[in-house]
Each structure stands twice: as structure tokens, then as C-alpha cells.
Amino acid sequence: MASSLNYSSAWQLLVATMLSAQSQDRQVNVVTKKLFRDHGDIPDYASMKPSELYNYTKSIGLYRGKSKNIILSAKRIMSDFNGKVPSTIKELESLPGVGRKTANVVQYNWFGKSEGIAIDTHCITVCNRLGLAKSTNPAKIEKIMMQITERKDWGNVTHLFIALGRDVCTARAKHCERCVLKSMCPSSTVKI
Ligand code: SF4
Numbered sequence: 001m002a003s004s005l006n007y008s009s010a011w012q013l014l015v016a017t018m019l020s021a022q023s024q025d026r027q028v029n030v031v032t033k034k035l036f037r038d039h040g041d042i043p044d045y046a047s048m049k050p051s052e053l054y055n056y057t058k059s060i061g062l063y064r065g066k067s068k069n070i071i072l073s074a075k076r077i078m079s080d081f082n083g084k085v086p087s088t089i090k091e092l093e094s095l096p097g098v099g100r101k102t103a104n105v106v107q108y109n110w111f112g113k114s115e116g117i118a119i120d121t122h123c124i125t126v127c128n129r130l131g132l133a134k135s136t137n138p139a140k141i142e143k144i145m146m147q148i149t150e151r152k153d154w155g156n157v158t159h160l161f162i163a164l165g166r167d168v169c170t171a172r173a174k175h176c177e178r179c180v181l182k183s184m185c186p187s188s189t190v191k192i
Pocket residue numbers: 126129130168169174175176179180181182183185186187188189
């Protein structure tokens with residue numbers, strides 16, 4: 001999920017992931033290239049005014065809310081976490097604007113741990129077509145996927161399903177003829 005976002009610290013990954021909600025990673029990378037060049041680490045953001053951050057983020061959907069949450073998260077990290085991005089899902093989720101998906105992404109991609117599986121819209125589509133879930137609720141799908149996969153694979157599960165959902169099993173069209181799962185998928189349009 002975060003593999004196509006550019007970052008070089010836990011904080012930068014958190015910011016990029018927060019900005020990427022319902023937005024293209026490509027556009028987020030354009031924005032963060034300038035943002036991360038001009039603004040260093042967490043204390044810098046904690047003292048920013050929203051309007052200052054808007055100058056960078058305004059090409060991103062929902063930029064006002066996202067920018068405010070980034071600043072509030074920076075303040076919270078300075079006051080409650082000794083200036084360091086926390087590593088547990090519970091702590092990450094306590095930051096303003098950080099939901100379970102973002103928390104899972106940061107935990108796996110920066111800290112190399114997995115307390116859960118990040119579920120995005122691609123994962124929801126693929127899981128339902130594969131017959132693994134009959135739900136659009138990310139929390140329910142995460143629970144199911146945690147039961148049927150091994151913990152050591154949780155981070156990769158997200159990446160694989162996102163790659164499949166982006167390139168092959170997209171919301172608009174199923175390209176089953178070039179899908180590696182076509183022989184086992186109940187929704188496949190290819191007769192084996
Ligand atoms: S076989 Fe078709 S429907 Fe099933 S996961 Fe692959 S692309 Fe999606």
C-alpha cells in the first residue's frame with residue numbers, strides 16, 4: 001500500500017499515507033517531494049499553521065482536513081510520544097486522522113511489524129470476487145484475512161491484493177485471462 005509512496009522516515013511515511021487516502025499515490029509523491037524538501041521533522045510540522053501546509057497540499061483531495069490532522073498528529077507525537085512516531089496500532093490509531101488502515105501501513109512498512117492487515121478498496125474488491133469475504137466492511141475483511149493467512153505474510157497480503165486490484169482485478173473490469181488466480185477464483189470468467 002505504501003510501496004509506491006516516497007518517504008525516508010516514519011514521520012514522512014505517516015504524512016504520505018495520510019495524504020494518500022482517496023488520492024493517487026503519484027500525486028501525493030509530487031506534493032511530498034516539495035514538502036519534505038522544505039520541512040524536516042516532526043517539530044517543524046507541530047509549529048506550522050494550516051495555511052502554510054495548504055500551500056503544499058492543495059492539489060490533494062480533502063487537503064484541508066488532512067493538513068489539519070497532520071499538524072495535530074505532530075503536536076500529539078511531541079507531547080505524548082517523546083517526539084517519535086509510535087509503533088503500536090493502538091498508539092498510531094490514537095493520532096488525529098489516523099485510522100486502522102494507515103496504522104497498519106506505517107507499522108508494517110516502517111517498523112516491520114504486523115498487528116493486522118491493511119485493507120483498502122482494492123483488497124475489498126479482490127477478497128469479495130475470490131469468495132473470501134461477502135462484505136465491504138474493512139474491519140470484517142481484515143478479521144477474515146487474519147484468520148486464513150499466517151501472521152508473517154500479513155504485510156505482503158496487502159501488497160499482493162493491491163497489485164491485483166490495481167492491475168488485473170480492477171473495480172471497473174476483471175481481466176481474468178491474465179490473472180494468476182483464475183483457476184481457483186469463483187468469479188473467474190475464464191473456463192479452465
Ligand atoms: S480470476 Fe478474475 S475475478 Fe478472480 S481475482 Fe482474478 S481477475 Fe479477479
